[in-house]
Amino acid sequence: MYALVDAVSFYASAEKVFDPSIRNKPVVVLTNNDGCICAVCPIARKLNIPKFGPYFKIKQYLARHQVVIRSSNYELYADLSDRMMNVVARFCDNQHIYSIDESFLQFKHYSKLIDDWHQYGQKIRKAVWRETKLPVGVGIANTPTLAKAANHAAKKLQGFNGVAVIDSEQSRKYILAQMKVSDVWGIGAKLASKLNIIGIHTALDLASQNAKSMRKQFSVVVERTVNELNGIACLTWDEVREPKQEIFSTRSFGQRITNQSTLAAALVSHASIVARKVRQQHSLLKRLVVFASSSPHQDGYYKKSIIVEFPQATQNTLTIASAVDHTVAQIYLPGVLFYRCGVGAIELASSQFQQPDLFAKSTENKALMSCYDIINKRYGQGTLQLASEGKQQRWQMKRQHLSPSYTTKWCDIPKIQC
């Protein structure tokens, strides 16, 4: 059996944890630079606020309805996510953290010990609430896609109270029949509208199709989804957890950037983030793309990217940052109002099977990097950084409605008055 546990509008719920005064109010959270709306709490959802719509277009409407606005506070969310994941991990053999607020659980030996999955799901849910004050939904089924569907039902359908289990033909059909095909994991807007045209509207409609012919008409992804909806697991647990093939770090600037050294500082910072993530999954970096662009929403759209190839695959921040720094002169163009930039690892190799260069001196410096990672993990990312990332970081993002970092900064620790 698999379970999918995720938080109810996580960012908005996280904002409510340390600020009880907004618990009964409509709350939305904005993306980086206060650009779009990325989380809408259940109370705010009743006002039909569109998720991922640009904030400035709906600002008036939100003000009229006295919606509480928060900028994304990743320091807070990452810490609450850790706490939530730790609680959930106690209930299973294996946990795969799929995103900041979702994890898949696998039950192997536990399966024999659990006779009532509903009750067990409630136990998880209550433990998370008790220890973190985050509301979660739990979906349980025998494939990841069905666990996702059950999770959807747990949160959206009446009568489930946060936990749904698909453990019979009856429960599978009941839940899938009430689920729009566009809500199925892996079916996005484009596929959903094509499926609608041929009369497939619900998840159950999709599940009833012939998997092979879905593959012919659409793709192998749809075939797999059909099988999974029928309880046939298509991805093994190991496959679900495979290391990433690409790792990107990109960001739009708080204000447009016009000078080369600021662009260089931003790109080196992204390089450093990518290098850290590469080390985290025990990979080595072979090829990298460095890019920057002006706003695609404005005339005269400029974008430029450079590919960097490392003769010897590496995970050394210093090597990677310096290579990125050398591309900046080719990317920068005077007069361009830079809006966004980033760095992406596009070819990775396993560090287990490294091909060393017989004639080159190794530049890996593993001891330095692991020391660097340990310090930053313990004292917060950015405690140690490269000088070339810049000190003032004026290009940092705009966060005008930022809440305190209650759990990660000494000065922001909540005060309780008796």
Added chain:
DNA sequence: TCTGGGGTCCTAGGACCC
């Protein structure tokens, strides 16, 4: 006044090679 997220994977098509 101006304002529009971030990340990963897949696929189609072009260039090139033998």
Added chain:
DNA sequence: TCTGGGGTCCTAGGACCC
């Protein structure tokens, strides 16, 4: 009757997810 290959690498753009 009509018919002209197959593989790899690269890139841009599409699709999807949260």
